[in-house]
Amino acid sequence: MDGGMNAADPALRDALRIAAHAAADAAAPETLARFRCGVAVDDKGGTDARPGFDPVTEGDRAAEAAMRSALAGLRPQDAILGEEEGRSPGTSGLEWVLDPIDGTRGFIAGTPVWGTLVAVCPEGGRPCYGIVDQPWTGERFAGGWGEAALRRQGVERSLRTRKVRALSEATVLTTFPEVGTKAEGAAFARVAERCRLTRYGLDCYAYALVACGTADLVIEAGLARYDIAAPMALVEAAGGIVTAWDGGPAQHGGRVVAAGCRAVHDAVLELLAGAGGPG
Known part of the structure; x- marks a missing residue:
């Protein structure tokens, strides 16, 4: 399935890009309405890999619900894995992987380096396309199929990593x-x-x-x-x-x-x- 997705036809790629951006768009009002507003925090209790304080806010839950709703309207046949609501099965062989607020600790502290994460993958496979969205700064980073770009204030520019010698x-x-x-x-x-x-x-x-x-x-x-x-x-x-x-x-x-x-x-x-x- 990995190879098939990498060779996906342009129409499918366009549909997946549209759905990914729709999910990020749906999350933004939910996160922005609660950022730097003293949002209530619950503690999930951590994991074996990272014990201790593991926060979740109403913003996390509301944003993921909005993202799932957007994807259900555009891609109802696809599976979804989200941090807050777990996994919903699909029939297409594709899976959306969502983190409504990556960096909840930063979100709580008011630092603008959290983000909403949206990716689409063959189920269990490598991601084909992904978005890192920071709506407070108005930056949306997106990449897949060999192309990456940053969109900010209506302007889009391509992205490339730099090559250092040492x-x-x-x-x-x-x-x-x-x-x-x-x-x-x-x-x-x-x-x-x-x-x-x-x-x-x-x-x-x-x-x-x-x-x-x-x-x-x-x-x-x-x-x-x-x-x-x-x-x-x-x-x-x-x-x-x-x-x-x-x-x-x-x-x-x-x-x-x-x-x-x-x-x-x-x-x-x-x-x-x-x-x-x-x-």
Whole structure:
């Protein structure tokens, strides 16, 4: 199914793009109405991969409901996997992977680096097309089938990752300074100390910056499928590489490294080796 989707006819690709943008459009009013407004927060209690405070807001739930409604109207035959409502089966062999607010902690804190994530994939497969939408700043990053673009204030420009010659020239981004386990944090530190610049707290926006060519690396651990599907499609469409820390497939989450070019990616994998546990 992966190969079939990569060779999809133009009409199907257009239909999927239209549906993806409709889902992002549907989420925006729900998130914006609650951003920097003192929205109530519930604690889901974390996961084995990332224990502790795991927030969810009314904005998360309302945005996902709106996204699902938009997709049901345009693509009722497709499956949907969402962070808040789980999985709804389909019959087409295609699956939408949704995260209504990636970066809920940032959303609660009022930082404008959260985003709405929309991706379409063959069921269980690699993402074909993805959107990282930041409605507060008016930026929509979208990519698939070898093309990536940023649309802002009615203007669209194409995106390409940048190619740096060495890790010492690279900017690396991540969300949490501790990254994950103690071993994972140590592995990240080995990379960070060799990079020119390290920045934290970016959530999905970090991947958009790699696609833009203003940053070179994102390294994270403990991700779910809905965290990575859309960013992965975007970065790869812009010319980058997204894998697990061991170089394997990343579309199901876990430990992920996104790089703007092959040389940096390969250098990073060597430094991340030996973190222990599954890749």
